[in-house]
Amino acid sequence: MTETAKGNGTEKNDKLSIIAWSGDLDRIWPTLILSTTAAASGMEASVFFTFWGLFPLVKDGKRITGNHWMQKGLSAINPGGIDKLKLSKLNFAGAGPWMMKSLARDNKVPNPRELLELAQEMGVRLIPCQMTMDLLGLTEDDLIDGLEAPVGAATALLEMKDASVQLFI
Amino acid sequence: MTETAKGNGTEKNDKLSIIAWSGDLDRIWPTLILSTTAAASGMEASVFFTFWGLFPLVKDGKRITGNHWMQKGLSAINPGGIDKLKLSKLNFAGAGPWMMKSLARDNKVPNPRELLELAQEMGVRLIPCQMTMDLLGLTEDDLIDGLEAPVGAATALLEMKDASVQLFI
Amino acid sequence: MTETAKGNGTEKNDKLSIIAWSGDLDRIWPTLILSTTAAASGMEASVFFTFWGLFPLVKDGKRITGNHWMQKGLSAINPGGIDKLKLSKLNFAGAGPWMMKSLARDNKVPNPRELLELAQEMGVRLIPCQMTMDLLGLTEDDLIDGLEAPVGAATALLEMKDASVQLFI
Numbered sequence: 001m002t003e004t005a006k007g008n009g010t011e012k013n014d015k016l017s018i019i020a021w022s023g024d025l026d027r028i029w030p031t032l033i034l035s036t037t038a039a040a041s042g043m044e045a046s047v048f049f050t051f052w053g054l055f056p057l058v059k060d061g062k063r064i065t066g067n068h069w070m071q072k073g074l075s076a077i078n079p080g081g082i083d084k085l086k087l088s089k090l091n092f093a094g095a096g097p098w099m100m101k102s103l104a105r106d107n108k109v110p111n112p113r114e115l116l117e118l119a120q121e122m123g124v125r126l127i128p129c130q131m132t133m134d135l136l137g138l139t140e141d142d143l144i145d146g147l148e149a150p151v152g153a154a155t156a157l158l159e160m161k162d163a164s165v166q167l168f169i
Numbered sequence: 170m171t172e173t174a175k176g177n178g179t180e181k182n183d184k185l186s187i188i189a190w191s192g193d194l195d196r197i198w199p200t201l202i203l204s205t206t207a208a209a210s211g212m213e214a215s216v217f218f219t220f221w222g223l224f225p226l227v228k229d230g231k232r233i234t235g236n237h238w239m240q241k242g243l244s245a246i247n248p249g250g251i252d253k254l255k256l257s258k259l260n261f262a263g264a265g266p267w268m269m270k271s272l273a274r275d276n277k278v279p280n281p282r283e284l285l286e287l288a289q290e291m292g293v294r295l296i297p298c299q300m301t302m303d304l305l306g307l308t309e310d311d312l313i314d315g316l317e318a319p320v321g322a323a324t325a326l327l328e329m330k331d332a333s334v335q336l337f338i
Numbered sequence: 339m340t341e342t343a344k345g346n347g348t349e350k351n352d353k354l355s356i357i358a359w360s361g362d363l364d365r366i367w368p369t370l371i372l373s374t375t376a377a378a379s380g381m382e383a384s385v386f387f388t389f390w391g392l393f394p395l396v397k398d399g400k401r402i403t404g405n406h407w408m409q410k411g412l413s414a415i416n417p418g419g420i421d422k423l424k425l426s427k428l429n430f431a432g433a434g435p436w437m438m439k440s441l442a443r444d445n446k447v448p449n450p451r452e453l454l455e456l457a458q459e460m461g462v463r464l465i466p467c468q469m470t471m472d473l474l475g476l477t478e479d480d481l482i483d484g485l486e487a488p489v490g491a492a493t494a495l496l497e498m499k500d501a502s503v504q505l506f507i
Binding site: 012019021050051052071131134135152153154156157160161166167168 | 350352354364365367368371372375376378379381427438441442445447502503504505506507
């Protein structure tokens, strides 16, 4: 790790690397649009899901339980799964996300579930954050299939260093 | 498009490229400060306005009406225009933005309207997102003058790929 | 400044440069994790603290008073100091941050205060934004020790231009 990390920072690949920190519907949406667009243009694309960004990768119906009462409490308030995402504003107890998805459908814009599946089909690399999994008491079994092995911040930095486009969303 | 997109990701220009995703006053402010500062330093600067970020580009007094009742509802709650922006926190029904603008004026910091005009005078390229316009039912006539033609995510990625500084704000 | 700013944008150093715009606990945390991880990997790391991001650098117990009643009001609502940070969501009047810090402790993840001290020990360059200090009526004496001299947006852009990884958090 250290050898690579000390390498020349100037060697960039034709690659998009995103840190998906937010689990909000309106931030996951551009993350998935940008990464699938990059893949469609022939770029490599990788997304590192950390903090709130991990929630969209939790399996449908899976509740985050962990062993700790605080992990259970967090889960009750903030359920995981790509269909449960909230807007960062104008959420209105779910009316906002429903409205946005409906407008998207009328305009032939794929919704986040479709985009997530598309990303996997197109080879976008989806990488969960190990530290966040530990904090939330999640194992790989709790996350959707088709993800890469969880990694830490040092590996996420390496992903970004050789990417020609790097974004924190 | 694909040919360019497959080009070497390492060729960077002396350029700042921002994705302005947020329409919050406190995020539009740094977007405009950074892009006008870049232009003043001789850098090229381009800003791609998408999602909530499109609202500051809506003409004063223009209501987003579209043809869809949901577009009308969104407009009533979230009016466009550079003077109507809210803070992401401490908004207090408009008292927060008023206070921030007042403090800025006392400290000779330009407000967003002044910065937007300055950006246009200095040649900062302001680019609206086509998909967001479709979702909101907006046409180019609904947006302020002096913008570039609307583009999609693929073109926005190309803007970022050759930029030495790329930010998602 | 202009000479450097007009230099070739392609010369990148092995360096992480972050604009820390947010003062939220859940954004300061990844900022400090990424910058200390970068330093531990042999990268240079610099963080430019601006807007809400300046609040974590305010000395413990220091109230932002300035000379202006609006600065005093802002301080009362949004006290500074690394231990007072709130979550961007699920804050619950402080219960959320306490829960997150408790989970972190159980999982051997350093809290923000420890990470801030670690960052300083590891040579992460912490740079306050001059304009934000002016707006808030803060002097260097009001901020914690060990920071670099305050700078403006032009210098912050130069920090980013030669960095192989640049993030707006």
